[in-house]
Amino acid sequence: MRAGRRGRAALAVRRPSITVLGIAYAATSLIINGFQAALTAVVPDRFPEHKINLASALVGVGLNAGVLAGSLIFVWLPDFAGSKGYYLMAALIVTTAVIFALASPDADSRHLPREPFRLGRFLAKFWISPRKHPDFGWVFLARVLLMLGYFLVFAYFFYALQDYAGFSADKALATAGTLFAVNGAASVVGSMVAAPLADRLDRLKVFVIVSGVGLALSLVIPLVLRSYTGMMTFSLANGFAFGVYMAVDTALVNKVLPQAEDAAKDLGVMNMSIGFPQILSASLGAAIVGTIGYRGLFAVAGVITLAGAVAVLPVRKVR
Numbered sequence: 064m065r066a067g068r069r070g071r072a073a074l075a076v077r078r079p080s081i082t083v084l085g086i087a088y089a090a091t092s093l094i095i096n097g098f099q100a101a102l103t104a105v106v107p108d109r110f111p112e113h114k115i116n117l118a119s120a121l122v123g124v125g126l127n128a129g130v131l132a133g134s135l136i137f138v139w140l141p142d143f144a145g146s147k148g149y150y151l152m153a154a155l156i157v158t159t160a161v162i163f164a165l166a167s168p169d170a171d172s173r174h175l176p177r178e179p180f181r182l183g184r185f186l187a188k189f190w191i192s193p194r195k196h197p198d199f200g201w202v203f204l205a206r207v208l209l210m211l212g213y214f215l216v217f218a219y220f221f222y223a224l225q226d227y228a229g230f231s232a233d234k235a236l237a238t239a240g241t242l243f244a245v246n247g248a249a250s251v252v253g254s255m256v257a258a259p260l261a262d263r264l265d266r267l268k269v270f271v272i273v274s275g276v277g278l279a280l281s282l283v284i285p286l287v288l289r290s291y292t293g294m295m296t297f298s299l300a301n302g303f304a305f306g307v308y309m310a311v312d313t314a315l316v317n318k319v320l321p322q323a324e325d326a327a328k329d330l331g332v333m334n335m336s337i338g339f340p341q342i343l344s345a346s347l348g349a350a351i352v353g354t355i356g357y358r359g360l361f362a363v364a365g366v367i368t369l370a371g372a373v374a375v376l377p378v379r380k381v382r
Contacts, residue, residue: 096338098160100331105167107317107330120258123309127254131247189332191321198319198380199329203336206312208371209275211340211347213305215364216282217243218344219352227357228289242294246302253306261311266382267318268375270311275372277304282365286358318381 110118136151193200216223220242224235261270281300285293320329351360 092338092341095156096334098156099337100334102163103313103330103334106313107320108169117258117262118313120254120262120310120314122313123254123258123306123311124251127247127250127306127309131244131251133247135244135247188328191329191332196319196321198378199321199333201374201378202315202319203333205271205275205371205374206316206333206336207340208367208374209271209278209308210337211344212278212282212364212368212371213301214341214344215348215351215367216301216360217246219348219357219360222352223285223357223360224294227285228291228294230291238291238294242298245295246298246305249299249302250306250309253303254310255306257307257310261314267311267315268378268381270307271315271375272372274304274308275368275375277307278368279365279372280304282361282368285361315375315378315381319378 106118106122133152136148191199193203221235221239224230224238225232228235230238257270261267278301281297281304284297284300287293288296316330316333322329348360351363355363
């Protein structure tokens with residue numbers, strides 16, 4: 064009897080409920096977004112203004128290279144596609160965080176003046192009025208739309224390969240891994256191509272517009288080619304366009320911050336423009352697929368990314 068109870072308990076630990084999985088996912092997202100917010104603040108703290116474009120390029124290439132490396136791990140090491148992958152990702156996050164903290168420590172700030180902490184004043188500072196700071200608001204909106212258009216498709220890409228492109232479950236799994244890697248590699252190339260051009264021309268808005276239009280056009284490909292060739296072409300074009308955006312994203316954000324002394328806090332607010340689309344993409348994608356199907360998903364994502372490109376046009380602080 065006791066042995067049976069222990070076995071059922073062990074089974075429950077190995078197979079947690081959807082509730083436990085949801086709580087764990089939420090906790091992970093909270094920690095990762097906090098990690099990313101702090102890491103984003105490093106750019107204005109440690110790079111002078113004339114080096115912001117270069118820093119943005121490096122951040123964009125690094126992020127896309129990380130996506131590529133993560134995809135290749137599960138393509139080349141399929142054994143890590145199961146529960147082992149979670150342990151591997153946890154170890155990599157901790158290891159890289161420790162290495163960064165030791166190799167690039169913060170300067171001592173204890174001598175800087177500090178205001179007395181007041182909760183109400185602290186919370187009030189997180190509101191950035193789009194009327195007073197329209198450039199910040201437009202960049203925030205553009206970022207939300209471009210990220211939402213990107214994540215909307217990839218949240219359901221595995222299922223689209225089965226239900227839309229007609230792959231079997233096993234083939235869809237292998238194909239999805241390959242296409243994610245292709246998309247990541249194309250993103251790295253896009254960032255590396257756009258980065259020196261953006262730095263030399265100092266015209267960030269142009270690259271955001273090109274990226275948004277490119278993302279929208281890439282989403283037309285699966286509507287025309289409902290096959291492996293179509294999905295591969297889409298992954299290449301979509302990844303390249305996204306890489307172009309990531310090459311200038313950090314520079315664009317830093318150049319529309321309201322006040323230099325609040326850069327870290329304002330970047331934390333701006334960081335929500337990445338987290339919110341990832342949260343929304345799952346529920347919005349389900350609603351779209353459930354009503355107008357996967358063709359509608361690609362079409363809606365294309366319209367959203369195009370709107371993201373348009374949203375950056377009113378920004379005045381950057382060209």
